[in-house]
Amino acid sequence: MLKLCNAIRVQFIETLDSLIETSIKQGTSYTDVRHGRVVTKNIIAQNGKIVDERNCINSGYGIRMLSEGIVTFTSTPRIRFAEKEIKKAISVSKLLTNWKKGISELADAPVADSSAVKKPKINWVDLGNEEFEEKIRDLDSFINEFLRVDCSIETDIQLINWSEKFRNSEGTRVYQEYPYVILTLTGRLSKNGNQLKYYKSYGGMGGLEILPFDKMEETLVFIETINNIQKAKNVEQGLHNSVLSEDMAWTLNHEVFGHSLEADNVLSGRSFSSGLLGMKIAPSVVSVIDDPYIESLGYYEFDSEGVKGRGNLLVDEGILTDFLHSRLSAAAMGTESSSNYRASDFEFLPQVRMSNFFFEPKDYSEEELFEHVKNGLYIGDGLGGSSEPQTGEYNLDAQFGREIKNGELGDYILQFQISGTMMDTLSKIELIGDKIIAQPGSCVKNNQRVFVGSIGPKITISEVRVS
Amino acid sequence: MYTDEELKDLSIRVLHKLDQKFGFKEAEVYLQSLSHMMGGTEYRTPKVFQSINREGCAIRFFKDGRLYFACFPLKSVLSDIDKINTIVSFPIDSPKFEFPEIKISQDEIDNIYDKRIAAMNEEEIYSLSYSLNDLEDKMKDIILDGSIRFSLERKIIANSTQSIAFEKSTWNDINLRALYRGFDLISSSEKHLTSRQILSSVSSIVEDLVQEAIQRSTMDENTIDTDVPVIFSPMALSQIFSFTIIPHLKLGHAGKLAEQDFSSDFNLIDDGTVPGLPNSTAFDDEGISQSRTIIIRNGSFQTALNNCQNEVEPVERTGNSFRVKMFEVFPRNFQAYPEIYPSNLIIGEGETSLEQMYDDTKECILINSTQGYMTADHHSGTFKVSANDAYRIENGSISGALPTFDLIGNMFEVLSEEPLFLKDRKVVRPINTPYSVLAPYLSTKRVELFP
Structure with missing residues (x-):
């Protein structure tokens, strides 16, 4: 399995290199290629019950070129199409130089060969449905324990695994992989027939461990605000x-x-x-x-x-x-x-x-x-x-x-x-x-x-x- | 990119696989293939030329009577859906609904496809750029930035009723900015134009823009009279309208509109069938034919916009389901879940022309654009905005640009208490909205100004 993964990785690197080579051969002075993959899951719960889930996988290539002092960029989901787009971008550079001289250039930057991978302690991909439901229910119960007003609570969770391979014609090779999680609590209540709303977000880079599931006291400020906005006054201008x-x-x-x-x-x-x-x-x-x-x-x-x-x-x-x-x-x-x-x-x-x-x-x-x-x-x-x-x-x-x-x-x-x-x-x-x-x-x-x-x-x- | 036939074939294969391999008898497949080409000039140098291509697939299906949603890159969808049961975890809380039968006979609409845009000819972009910048050579104090985008979208909806809808459409978007170094200050003016065809000439638009920028460089130093009528331009009206009234247009959310005692001069229609309007299309993103829906007639609420999922009881379908990802340059995106949005909103015009209004009024204030409108409260209709592009009109003509001032009002009141809709209208698209609005100038005394 490991051998297969390594073989795929080598093939992949060769693909990115071949795109750069195609571009440089056609006269660009600089080219960089990013290949990205983003996997997202968005879960929404109302009053502790999950009511919505959206899933998305997206991947593809972004290629930036510098030719005749003119920058061009193309993005495409497929490698076959990338080669065609490179040719188009280069023809645009030539077309443009006949009209306005390109003056773009890149400041020097050190060549890097590195990878930065951050792994979550608790990856959402590994969590079972029942565990997930339980976490959301428990958080909602905690909030309700302290709520003193009639209020509906929405929990919106965005889970993202982002990765990108970068290579450029100067020799820089970078691989980055970061997990992000965001939990947003929104409280809705009414005052004299009008809806009042207050929301607060938690999370950042990491896994489920950075969300307030296991440190629910972090939501007390949210709860206190919700408890008080119904009797809030209008501002004095x-x-x-x-x-x-x-x-x-x-x-x-x-x-x-x-x-x-x-x-x-x-x-x-x-x-x-x-x-x-x-x-x-x-x-x-x-x-x-x-x-x-x-x-x-x-x-x-x-x-x-x-x-x-x-x-x-x-x-x-x-x-x-x-x-x-x-x-x-x-x-x-x-x-x-x-x-x-x-x-x-x-x-x-x-x-x-x-x-x-x-x-x-x-x-x-x-x-x-x-x-x-x-x-x-x-x-x-x-x-x-x-x-x-x-x-x-x-x-x-x-x-x-x-x-x-x-x-x-x-x-x-x-x-x-x-x-x-x-x-x-x-x-x-x-x-x-x-x-x-x-x-x-x-x-x-x-x-x-x-x-x-x-x-x-x-x-x-x-x-x-x-x- | 995939050919039209390959796209159709792929949609059927995905649908077939969902049925044969997983037994999902009720399913919908939405395919989007989108190409943009963008270029132009900025500060007298070429902008980065961009060509962006997207190919994706979104699927919705019922499993054990419960609804699920996921989307994938088109290139790998047939292998990605092998893992569909591990990708989707939780169902969407939705009443059971039927995916609609698509009427093939209605899958065409005039003037939404321009072969020249579809061919994505980069020379067209630069010939338009030349014409945008012509004036720069004639006026030394003007800088003209122009950004041109050609877009070709192909979308396919196939569902388990064994019907398929396919549409190709094109857009030509132009963003223009004029910077003018005037006597008092450096001023700027911006315009955004959307058309389904390549615009044949932009010179008159550029000239108007330059005049606006010059006009803005002359400040009116007199104190603002807060008692004079205010005229909202089509853009200023649409900006506030979008964040106060439009959230109430959806089925299930329109109660507030039904309660209102709007002026009998207020008429509002959603129409996705008018050739030439930016969001006209044969069918929405669930495959329902677009239609003309009267929302408000003579001040009275008539019909809300709907989609398949939100039909609580059988109603006439309005075809307003769109997959919209906010904050994107082209907001239609396969990754977004289909929700109810307007297509082209049309606010009824009045009989008095803007020119006549200027002539008949000793003094008034024209507000061309505002900022802060995105946080208007749609529950109450209250808005607090800053008028950052406003002019004093005195004795029939513009006396000068006004410094930014605040403006507070309530859109329900504005539309109820003697609004004067003028005859002149423009098609606009406020920032961060996926629809267009054909709006008139609107004169009102129901707002408070805070200079």
């Missing part, structure tokens, strides 16, 4: 000195600020941070890091062009020090890749993306943050929103809030929105907490969704505009 929850601080940082630091956005005029490199953009308490080595949904050891992952300090004590780069954007800006070129899977061209992007924690305890704000607003978990990367304008919704009175958390507040411009908001950050937490997060850019870590500490911001 205006400017509030605020403590942002870890999730909301991350949402603001990632959605509004982080995307402006992606060098492809900077190069195409879609970033308000363009031109601010080396400038003081925030108080000295603010430092911002992107680090793919935190074991969350944003974990990877190599990005989608085979560059070894590394942590990047992007804002150092308020000074913007760097952007996030691919080899392409790095060459255009005369620097090196920061290992942030990522795609969700083989089907898509990678883009410059964040991994685990977060405010560096400082020395302030949670008590000190609330004491500092004294009277104001606690902004709970994020719900989503939108931003305009060119101007830094944003609207983000919070799932709930709480009054802060004399430095203590008070009454609950129903879903509300915060808005502003990021440069102004950055200037109003006052304190940053000493603890970071990692939760599952996702990021959509140019119609492509990837997992990221929602990571960060609580922060305080003065005069947050709330409606």
Whole structure:
């Protein structure tokens, strides 16, 4: 059996090499090939009973080529078709050079020959149906034991086994295999005929052992919020000195600020941070890091062009020090890749993306943050929103809030929105907490969704505009 | 890629195997073969040229009266389904329903297939790119980014009624952005166009876009009068409409619409049969013929959209089952479970033209686009958005762009309390929605502005 597996692996490597060879023979100066396989299972339970399951297997090839200074990309499920697509891409490069001269090039990157495999302690593939049902039922029973309101609970579990082989014409060979699990609890209840909803996600990179099945006390914060939102008040519109929850601080940082630091956005005029490199953009308490080595949904050891992952300090004590780069954007800006070129899977061209992007924690305890704000607003978990990367304008919704009175958390507040411009908001950050937490997060850019870590500490911001 | 005949043959073989090997007598096989070709320019340099190909198969089947779902790459589906009993674990909680008999005679619709797109000729992309960028040479302060996508989708639905549906359709999507360095500031304007045929000329669209970008670079510094009427553009209206009203259009979720006392001027139709509208197609993703469904007539709720699985009792089928994966450039995806979505929504127009409205109103505010609409509350209809592309209209003309301001309202109230639907309409597709909306401009006084 082992011999057979090795024989298949060797044959496979030869296939990838032959695609690169086909491409190079036809005149490309660089080619990389990704072969990916993604197996997913999505299970949904209502009040402890499984009501839905969806299964999917997907695999195929993504091939990127550089020819005449022009980048082309093709993805295809079948090898036979890949060869034809390579020829088409090369003919496009030739066609294009007659019109506009290609100027793309790749910054140098070390050649890697490595594999990164993370195995789950408890693989969902090995779990029997009855065990699974029991875990979900037990979690639901635990939640119901503490619930004091009439509420339906949905448990949504996403189980993903992701693997990808990468090879390029420079000799880099990387194999990566990561398991991801995400469990999202959603509570729904009604107030005066309107539905109220609150959700919270758990999990990251790993197996079922990282979900709250065996550490159910992790869901107590979810339960406490559900128990209180029915009697929550409407927000008072205006400017509030605020403590942002870890999730909301991350949402603001990632959605509004982080995307402006992606060098492809900077190069195409879609970033308000363009031109601010080396400038003081925030108080000295603010430092911002992107680090793919935190074991969350944003974990990877190599990005989608085979560059070894590394942590990047992007804002150092308020000074913007760097952007996030691919080899392409790095060459255009005369620097090196920061290992942030990522795609969700083989089907898509990678883009410059964040991994685990977060405010560096400082020395302030949670008590000190609330004491500092004294009277104001606690902004709970994020719900989503939108931003305009060119101007830094944003609207983000919070799932709930709480009054802060004399430095203590008070009454609950129903879903509300915060808005502003990021440069102004950055200037109003006052304190940053000493603890970071990692939760599952996702990021959509140019119609492509990837997992990221929602990571960060609580922060305080003065005069947050709330409606 | 597979030929049309190979795809049909494969769907039958999968169905046959489910029946013969596993005894699944009630089953459905959905095959999708999709090719995109994308190119264009960005910041005066060529964009990465991409050709993306997808071939996949989704199956639904009843086993012991219970429904299961799984999907596979087409290349390996016949071997992957050997392990089907270990891949699927839990059934979907669904009432028992019959997979529909597909009427072969209705599997064609005009103008959804363009042979030039199907041939995927890369030269077409670059000839369109040339025309997008023509104006750059004439106006030095303008940068025009253009992205062009040709898509060819072939879908097949075969089910155990021994019927099969096959359709080929094409799309031409163009995204345009104009950046203008004006006197006050750098401004930009964007447009997204979807057509089932190759657009013959885009020069007039580019000129409009450039004018919009120039217009946005001149700020109106006067204080916003919060008492004047607001006019939502078709895009601004559709953005908020999508996240407040559309969730109520599905069978089983339409109770709120039936309770509402909408204005008698409000009419809403879903129509997947109109040639030329972006989501017209012969049949939905369960094989039901597309239809024209009157949802709201003169303010009164008539019919909800449905699909096979959600029919609680026999109703006329509207053909609104689509497999949609949100946040994707082409949202139809075999990996998604079929759910109820609109095809092309049509909001009824009024009699007053936009121009006449401008002339008749001393002052009003035109909102072209908003942000923050995706978190609108569809239960209550409440929305809180920022108007990030808005203009003051004074004495019949635009006096300048307004700085971003917040806007709060309730869409049920807006559509009930004297809405003025204008005559001018446009087809739009708000971001992250799989359907199109033919929407008019809408004037209302039922929103609060917070400058």
